[in-house]
Amino acid sequence: MLSLRKRAWISGGIAALVSLTVGTILLYSFLNQRVLQRFDTALVDRHTQIVVALSSVSDDPAMLGDLLFDPAYQTPFSGRYWQVTGTDGQIFTSASLLDATLPGPTAATSTLEVLYAANPEVEQVRLARQLISLEDGSTWTVAVAESMTQLNVERLETRRSLVAAFALVAVIGLASVLFQTATVVGPLNRLRRDVAQRWDKDEELSEADYPEEVAPLVADINGLLARNREIVARSRRQAADLAHALKTPSAILRNELTVLAERSHDMEKALEALDRVDAQLGRSLARLRAANSGEGSQTKTDLSHSINRFGRMFGMMAERAGKVLAVTCEPGLKVRMDQQDIEEVLGNLLDNALKWSRSKVTLTAAERAGGIEVVIEDDGPGIPEGDRVEAMKSGARLDTSKPGTGLGLAIAGDLLQAYGASLSLEDSPRLGGLAVRITLPEGRAGTARKG
Numbered sequence: 001m002l003s004l005r006k007r008a009w010i011s012g013g014i015a016a017l018v019s020l021t022v023g024t025i026l027l028y029s030f031l032n033q034r035v036l037q038r039f040d041t042a043l044v045d046r047h048t049q050i051v052v053a054l055s056s057v058s059d060d061p062a063m064l065g066d067l068l069f070d071p072a073y074q075t076p077f078s079g080r081y082w083q084v085t086g087t088d089g090q091i092f093t094s095a096s097l098l099d100a101t102l103p104g105p106t107a108a109t110s111t112l113e114v115l116y117a118a119n120p121e122v123e124q125v126r127l128a129r130q131l132i133s134l135e136d137g138s139t140w141t142v143a144v145a146e147s148m149t150q151l152n153v154e155r156l157e158t159r160r161s162l163v164a165a166f167a168l169v170a171v172i173g174l175a176s177v178l179f180q181t182a183t184v185v186g187p188l189n190r191l192r193r194d195v196a197q198r199w200d201k202d203e204e205l206s207e208a209d210y211p212e213e214v215a216p217l218v219a220d221i222n223g224l225l226a227r228n229r230e231i232v233a234r235s236r237r238q239a240a241d242l243a244h245a246l247k248t249p250s251a252i253l254r255n256e257l258t259v260l261a262e263r264s265h266d267m268e269k270a271l272e273a274l275d276r277v278d279a280q281l282g283r284s285l286a287r288l289r290a291a292n293s294g295e296g297s298q299t300k301t302d303l304s305h306s307i308n309r310f311g312r313m314f315g316m317m318a319e320r321a322g323k324v325l326a327v328t329c330e331p332g333l334k335v336r337m338d339q340q341d342i343e344e345v346l347g348n349l350l351d352n353a354l355k356w357s358r359s360k361v362t363l364t365a366a367e368r369a370g371g372i373e374v375v376i377e378d379d380g381p382g383i384p385e386g387d388r389v390e391a392m393k394s395g396a397r398l399d400t401s402k403p404g405t406g407l408g409l410a411i412a413g414d415l416l417q418a419y420g421a422s423l424s425l426e427d428s429p430r431l432g433g434l435a436v437r438i439t440l441p442e443g444r445a446g447t448a449r450k451g
Contacts, residue, residue: 008184012177016170024166031162035154039126039146040114046070047112047128047144050082054142058134061092072096079147081122087139102127108141117145124148187214195221250277303333303372306343307365314350314361323357325350329365333372335440341415348408349376349436356380360431374438377428388425409436416440 053067061084065073072080073094083102084092091101103119108131118124125145133139187210194205204222207215261267311327318325335342353361357378365374383391392409413423421440428435 008181009177012181013174016173016177020166020170020173024162028159028162031158032155035158036151039151039154040128043114043126043128043144043146044112046080046082046146047130047142050084050142050144051130051132054084054140055134058136058138058140061086061140064092065095068094077122079123079125079149081125081145083143083145085141085143097122102143102145108143116148126151187211191218191221195225300334301337301339301342303335303342303365303374304329304331306339306346307333307363307374310343310346310350311363314354318354318361321354322359323354324360325354326360326362328363330367333365333367335372337419337421337440341419345412345415345438346374348412349438352408353378353380353434353436357433362431368439372440374440375435376438377431377435378433379428379431380433382427382432382434383425385427391425392423 049068050064053064054061057063057067064082064084068082070080072078073082073096075096076098078096080094081097081102082094083097086092093101100121101119103117103122103125108129110131110133112128112130114126114128116124117127122145125147127143127145129141129143131139131141191205191210191214194209204225205218207218210218257267257270307327307329311325311329315325315327350361350363353376357380359379361376361378363374363376365372367373392413409423409425416423416438419440421438424437424439426435426437
């Protein structure tokens with residue numbers, strides 16, 4: 001579905017286009033008519049001049065050329081002509097016609113006619129013609145013509161001016177649509193930003209800060225935010241309570257099995273089964289916890305702080321095992337994940353890396369294009385490419401020579417997936433073992449360097 005901004009642009013653009021089109025057609029028709037009226041008015045004025053001049057020389061119409069001082073009448077085919085026809089058929093014309101005659105109907109009327117006319121001898125003209133009777137009793141047909149070239153030039157200039165004017169109006173109109181859209185959508189953009197900030201600060205939105213049309217939506221959002229916080233908090237408390245309730249009987253069973261093992265009873269399989277039960281419970285609780293936050297979480301965790309703290313803790317564990325853990329982490333990395341969840345991911349992956357490494361493990365965290373990347377590498381045997389999908393499955397153990405439940409990678413993958421992040425298994429180019437690459441995409445997991 002189109003966004004409100006695109007809808008406003010499209011509807012505003014269509015409305016502006018229709019208005020401009022209709023306006024252009026109507027205004028051009030009006031101006032075109034006004035140009036024609038002005039052209040005809042000038043033509044009628046020249047017709048009147050010919051009539052006045054003829055009344056002075058009606059006994060010798062050949063002298064008309066001497067009384068009309070317009071140079072265009074003297075220039076051959078200049079586009080401006082006059083013609084006087086007597087009742088006996090004798091024709092007197094301007095010098096501009098040479099031997100040609102003006103086109104038009106053969107019979108004139110006593111009413112002044114203005115019409116279009118053309119013949120093979122003269123280009124298309126606008127013709128003013130009338131049958132007049134002078135005071136001396138003579139009757140003449142007086143015709144004045146103007147080439148359509150000038151009228152067409154005026155129309156073209158009018159059209160160009162009109163197009164330029166409406167193009168400017170169109171630009172202004174489109175700019176107005178964009179500005180109006182930005183103004184109308186602005187409160188919604190602000191609302192989106194404020195929702196994220198208020199979630200972080202656990203504050204309600206103020207209805208007075210928004211237009212009255214948006215205020216009811218703000219009230220509904222406040223209600224949803226409050227209800228969502230309550231649901232998430234209650235779910236996480238229930239998960240924590242369940243974990244606490246299960247840890248006690250699990251610890252009791254483990255102690256009893258340990259006592260039996262110390263009394264020479266074979267409890268290895270029982271202890272291993274209990275380890276797997278604890279791991280499965282841990283995974284289920286982690287998934288339950290992440291399902292109630294995940295990508296919708298606005299909680300920000302200082303990833304750099306967590307990595308440095310885990311680096312010190314696992315560094316001491318590596319030192320006791322005769323191994324080395326090297327940590328390289330950019331300062332100020334922050335990620336939108338619950339601290340307990342991201343630290344559980346780091347703990348599982350570092351524990352696996354130390355368990356399978358020969359002598360060295362590295363952890364690198366840095367900001368990359370689009371988010372934050374964490375890479376954990378070791379110099380162990382690695383995982384063949386064909387077995388990596390199986391390794392990510394719940395409880396898959398490709399090698400039983402070392403203790404464990406085979407759930408570390410599965411738990412990490414579940415937690416990261418809940419936050420829209422990803423985990424991939426690769427070959428380590430530096431150490432030769434396994435490289436686990438975690439990508440926290442910007443905008444989904446919500447990574448940020450500041451604040």
